[in-house]
Amino acid sequence: MADREVYKRQAAxxxxxxxxxxxxxxxxxxxxxxxxxxxxxxxxxxxxRIAGIPTSEATAALARQFGIPLTTFADHTxxxxxxxxxxxxxxxxxxxxxxxxxxxxxxxxxxxxxxLVVIIVDDTKLVDRxxxxxxxxxxxxxxxxxxxxxxLRERGAIATLRFxxxxxxxxTDGGHYIADCAFGPIxxxxxLADRLSRVIGVVESGLFVDLAHRVIVAGAEGIExxxxx
Ligand code: A5P
Numbered sequence: 001m002a003d004r005e006v007y008k009r010q011a012a013x014x015x016x017x018x019x020x021x022x023x024x025x026x027x028x029x030x031x032x033x034x035x036x037x038x039x040x041x042x043x044x045x046x047x048x049r050i051a052g053i054p055t056s057e058a059t060a061a062l063a064r065q066f067g068i069p070l071t072t073f074a075d076h077t078x079x080x081x082x083x084x085x086x087x088x089x090x091x092x093x094x095x096x097x098x099x100x101x102x103x104x105x106x107x108x109x110x111x112x113x114x115x116l117v118v119i120i121v122d123d124t125k126l127v128d129r130x131x132x133x134x135x136x137x138x139x140x141x142x143x144x145x146x147x148x149x150x151x152l153r154e155r156g157a158i159a160t161l162r163f164x165x166x167x168x169x170x171x172t173d174g175g176h177y178i179a180d181c182a183f184g185p186i187x188x189x190x191x192l193a194d195r196l197s198r199v200i201g202v203v204e205s206g207l208f209v210d211l212a213h214r215v216i217v218a219g220a221e222g223i224e225x226x227x228x229x
Contacts, residue, residue, distance in 0.1 A: 007122035007218035012036040014216050014223055015083045015118045021049045024076045026110040027063055028084025029056040029103035032120050036083040041066030053079055055110050056103040057173050073113070082114040087206070088127050088134045089119060089215050094228050095189045097130055099137030099206030102162070102172050108204055111211040119212045123219030130207075131186035137162070137206040138179045138196060142169070145177050148201030155195060157181035176203050 012032060016039035019025055027037055037052075037059060044050065044067060051071035054060035063070055084107055088097040096119060098104050111117045127133070138159075140148045145161065152159040162178040164170040169177050186192055186207075193207040215226040 003220070004122050004124065008032045008120070009035050010223055011120035011122065011216040011218040012083070013039050014218075014225075015120050016040050016043060018081055018116070018118060019043060019048060019050055023050050023080040024071060024078070025050045025052050026079045026082025026084070026114050027052045027054045027059045027068070028082065029059050029107060030085040030101045032085035032122075033059065033083065034062060036120060037062050037066060037068065041068055044068050051076070053110055055084065055106040056101070077113065079110060079114040080116065082110055082117045084111065084117070084119060086119050086121055086125055086208075086212075088130050089121055089125050089212070089217070090130045090189070091126055091128055091226070093189070094119075094212045094215055094226060095130060095210075096208035096212055097134045097136055097206050098208055099139070099178065100134075102137070102170060102178055104137055104206040105139050105172060105174050105176070105204045108208060108211070111208060117211055117213050119215040121215065121217055123217050123221075126217050129185045130189055131183050135180040135182040136192075136196075138181050139172055139174070139176045139203040139205075140179050141201050141203060142175070142177050144201055145179075148199065149179050151199050151201065152179055152181055152196075155199065157183055174203070
């Protein structure tokens with residue numbers, strides 16, 4: 001466990017080194033992305049001039065606490081560099097499962113607007129086939145969620161509503177619910193992402209196809225930087 005924290009920090013710091021003066025930087029969500037926000041904050045304190053677009057209210061609060069200037073899409077519709085974590089990364093395709101932290105919608109909007117998306121993970125997240133271990137988080141509208149979950153089950157998912165620490169349904173920053181959908185090994189992520197996006201009541205899925213440009217993987221063997229072929 002201690003090693004994992006070290007690897008996550010190593011990956012985060014490698015990504016933070018890519019930030020340059022004047023950049024708009026997408027700030028990811030989760031424990032690994034948090035290490036990148038900390039690293040960026042250190043560089044900002046040392047004089048780096050960037051403006052961040054956070055992918056969650058939690059990251060926005062963190063960035064404010066650490067003194068990273070923030071901006072919004074109202075001022076910047078393109079982002080130079082986004083640094084974020086992932087729950088699973090498929091070797092080769094660099095397709096991701098994201099959203100265990102519940103921020104997948106803003107994360108996907110930020111990634112889609114970014115010229116360079118750098119994903120930072122420890123090597124336990126790198127898999128040959130998505131879905132073997134991780135469920136796909138799917139953000140759904142609260143109204144009629146029971147019917148939406150039924151439709152997801154009809155499409156082959158073992159789908160369960162996510163609950164929060166207070167025992168009620170987990171509510172995202174966008175005011176939606178999350179259905180965690182286990183599919184087992186996913187043979188065709190693009191097809192599954194398309195099919196999920198057509199389910200009425202679904203806002204967005206945590207399958208990130210063709211959005212990651214680079215993945216920085218840190219582990220016992222050192223740091224590996226994967227780029228999309
Ligand atoms: C947040 O919604 C997620 O997409 C995270 O980026 C992902 O769950 C990785 O989080 P950790 O770095 O905490 O594992």
